[in-house]
Amino acid sequence: MTTLEQTTQALKAKFGDAIEAIETFRGETTVVVTADKVVEVLKHLRETPALNFRWLADVTAYDDYPEEPRFKVCYQIRNLMEPLNLRVKAAVGGETPTLASCTSVYPAAGWQERELFDMFGITFTGHPDLRRILMPSDWEGHPLRKDYPLGYEEVQFTFNYDAIDKKKPYAKE
């Protein structure tokens, strides 16, 4: 039997300073890891029989703009035997954030990391096929970044109907 407490203690003992924080909020435990050690930590969690976190449920991210480093990448992993839930979180920053791909540990991360690349512009080094997955391949920018313009067209009302109508690109035959 393993508990989340034992898991986090084992990680702390093995990786030391690479574990930046261990947070518990409403029964969910998050392990904050330095960006360069993420793959090692995940590999340890997956391959060690006593820990046995063999299922990667999700890889996602959020943008803390204008904080720096602004992007937080979250790996949601699960031990199906106990069962246990653990979140591994790493922060990356800069205009072209880079993180090592964990596809060598969890092959299922492939499409999830492509989505993060598409939506946040996070480059995963070592990913076998890193290209856009949701937006068209010639899209410019990364829509889920906080500094990405959200709206596309001003709403037409009676007072500005003609002004917007003039700008609207109508289809030719």
Next chain:
Amino acid sequence: MGLEQKLGNMGVVTMTLEQAVNWGRTGSMWPMLFGLACCAIEMIGAISAPQNDMSRFGMELMRASPRQSDLMIVAGRVTRKMAPVVRRLYDQMPEPKWVIAMGDCASCGGIFNNYAIVQGVDEIVPVDVYVAGCPPRPEALINGVLTLHEKVKKEKLSTWA
């Protein structure tokens, strides 16, 4: 067909070629079989549900191929990624062809005023009739189709011949 007996002694019916062709076009307008979002459910209800039954207007047949269809019902929101596909389908339809923008999203973007959705399908294809509603009821779509029929009946020979 029994038409001869019913006509009695009338003999010959005369009308202009324009009227005859336009009448024929309205009576066998085949929509293309595709739907993009939730409006497509209402479109299916309008076309094939027995209580609405579009075959009353010669439209029971949805064609899966753009080569065989006259009418494109854009049912639902068009994403920027889908836009080139819709335009290609429109280009593959033979003349004469018409477009109905069904619902608020296809007409003007609806509630999705953002980067991912085309703000009105009239940006990529020329639209004949806009049907308002989110989604429009089948009756509204049928009304839109009949409005289009009225428009087609007014088409001039000089514009297409």
